[in-house]
Amino acid sequence: MKNTALTAVHEALGAKMVPFAGFNMPVQYEGVNIEHQTVRDNVGVFDVSHMGEFLISGPEAFNLVQKVSSNDASKLTVGRAQYAYLPNETGGIVDDMIVYKVKEDQYLLVVNASNIDKDWAHITNHNTMGADMRNLSDDYSLLAIQGPKAVEAMQSLTPVDLSAIKFYHFEVAEFAGIENVIISATGYTGSGGFEIYCKNSEVEQIWNKAFEAGTDFGIKPIGLAARDTLRLEMGYCLYGNDIDDTTSPYEAGLGWVTKFTKEFVNHEQLLEHKEKGVDRKLIAFEMDERAIPRGGYEIKDSNQQDLGIVTSGTMSPSMGIGIGMGYVPPIFATPGSKIHIQIRKKLVPATVIKLPFYKK
Secondary structure: OEOOOOHHHHHHOOOEEEEEOOEEEEEEOOOHHHHHHHHHHOOEEEEOOOOEEEEEEOOOHHHHHHHHOOOOHHHOOOOEEEEEEEEOOOOOEEEEEEEEEEEOOEEEEEEOHHHHHHHHHHHHHOOOOOOEEEEOOOOEEEEEEEOOOHHHHHHHHOOOOHHHOOOOEEEEEEEOOEEEEEEEOOOOOOOOEEEEEEEHHHHHHHHHHHHHHOHHHOOEEOOHHHHHHHHHHHOOOOEOOOEOOOOOOOOOOOHHHOOOOOOOOOHHHHHHHHHHOOOOEEEEEEEOOOOOOOOOOEEEOOOOOEEEEEEEEEEOOOOOOEEEEEEEOHHHOOOOOEEEEEEOOEEEEEEEEOOOOOOO
16 A cells, blocks of 8 residues: 555544555544535645646647547646546546646646556557656645635745636646645635645645644645545546446536547547437435435435436535435436435435535
8 A cells, every 4th residue: 555745744643544546545634524614614735645647748748638538638728727538448437637738748637546557558558649658646746725715825835826826727836945836726625725736755845834824724634535525515526436437428427528629539439429318317416304325325216216326425514415426317317306315225305406516
């Protein structure tokens, strides 16, 4: 099991450590609900250094990114990022990712920790044009500083105007005394803030200075459990739960990042999914009674006929109600539709809603 450069720091803070995607990671410190609310109200810091980073460079970098990414990288300018996924050859999703345009001929692909080796092999296999590829995953750390007070709390650490960094934009600048740090606004919580990419040798200094700067703003370390409840309240997909190698992006509602303005891996089959439609769709639902839907629970209709499976579910810390996502036939996917969740021996009613669950 791998450690991040901050493992000893988390242990010293009393974090509960668990194995996650091959890494020893902090799942919580004080408790999920407290940490969740810290990010919604103030500012919290996640160590997400387990994420993977691939640097694609050279004259063929753009062509490789265009080939493997579902989105259209021609829309990117230096300092901008876009959400995308890696289509596989069978109509599913290898992984979802964020593509950063660092220079005119250089892109940073940020992928999920559990898929680093799989993604690297997939992209390498399609690199027939000879783009320069470097896997930086073991050498770089990533902090997510999230919450409505993040900008104000961290402004003293950088000459960059943090409030001017728009969503899905980034700057390469000094931060906490470290040069050439990527400061990006591509958060996964729905509460604002930004991410810091730096070398492993630099991250402890940045962590310490961030906590010094955030003292008056209620800053706290946040574990992966609260990261999951925060992303679920926004309806953001989690790879391995809500999307995987067998999921069509059109089932998962990812048509908006599927651009047929260029050719990419398996674009013909995905165009067919778009034109002919799919047999199931990812929905978001709220429980009508006090109950907690969990991943793997069955979704049924009023006649107890099987509709699908819950992919993600929790008791929303912000709203105090059970929320979840799962796949059902399209006829049940319209907001307002009534479904039922099998929770042990009870069939509990729920209502399909339009995302996000949490509205500021």
